[in-house]
Amino acid sequence: MKPCRDGHCIAMYFFCDRDNDCGDWSDELNCTGLLPGSKMNCPPNTFHCEGQVCIPQNWVCDGMEDCSDARDELHCNKMNCPSNTFHCEGQVCIPQNWVCDGMEDCSDARDELHCNKTKVR
Incomplete structure (x- = not known):
C-alpha cells in the first residue's frame, strides 16, 4: 500500500x-x-x-x-496582486493568510488546492 x-x-x-x-x-x-x-x-x-x-x-x-x-x-492571464496576497480567478486578490485556511475564499476554491493541512482563520 x-x-x-x-x-x-x-x-x-x-x-x-x-x-x-x-x-x-x-x-x-x-x-x-x-x-x-x-x-x-x-x-x-x-x-x-x-x-x-x-x-x-x-x-x-x-x-x-x-x-x-x-x-x-x-x-496565464493574471492580474498583478499586491505582495502578501493571492490571485483568485478573475480580478480578485485575497490576503495570503487566507490560503489553505480551510475556507474557500476564491470562487473556484483555488485558495484551498494543494493544501497539506487545514488551519483555522
Missing part, C-alpha cells in the same frame, strides 16, 4: 497506471519508465510538464509552479 496526496492509501500497482485512482491524479505524478525519445501521453484532464510528468489540469494557472520549469504558470 502507498498513500495518495490526501493521505488515503491504495495498492502499489495502481500507481503510474495512467488512471486517476487517488481522485486527484497524485498516483500518476512523477511517473517514469518511458523509453528515451518517446512522448508521454498524459491522461485526460491533466497537463504535461517537461519530462515524464503529468499534473491535474486544475493546477494550471493556479498561482503555484507545479512543473519543474513552471510551464503550468506560463501564458
Whole structure:
C-alpha cells in the first residue's frame, strides 16, 4: 500500500497506471519508465510538464509552479496582486493568510488546492 496526496492509501500497482485512482491524479505524478525519445501521453484532464510528468489540469494557472520549469504558470492571464496576497480567478486578490485556511475564499476554491493541512482563520 502507498498513500495518495490526501493521505488515503491504495495498492502499489495502481500507481503510474495512467488512471486517476487517488481522485486527484497524485498516483500518476512523477511517473517514469518511458523509453528515451518517446512522448508521454498524459491522461485526460491533466497537463504535461517537461519530462515524464503529468499534473491535474486544475493546477494550471493556479498561482503555484507545479512543473519543474513552471510551464503550468506560463501564458496565464493574471492580474498583478499586491505582495502578501493571492490571485483568485478573475480580478480578485485575497490576503495570503487566507490560503489553505480551510475556507474557500476564491470562487473556484483555488485558495484551498494543494493544501497539506487545514488551519483555522
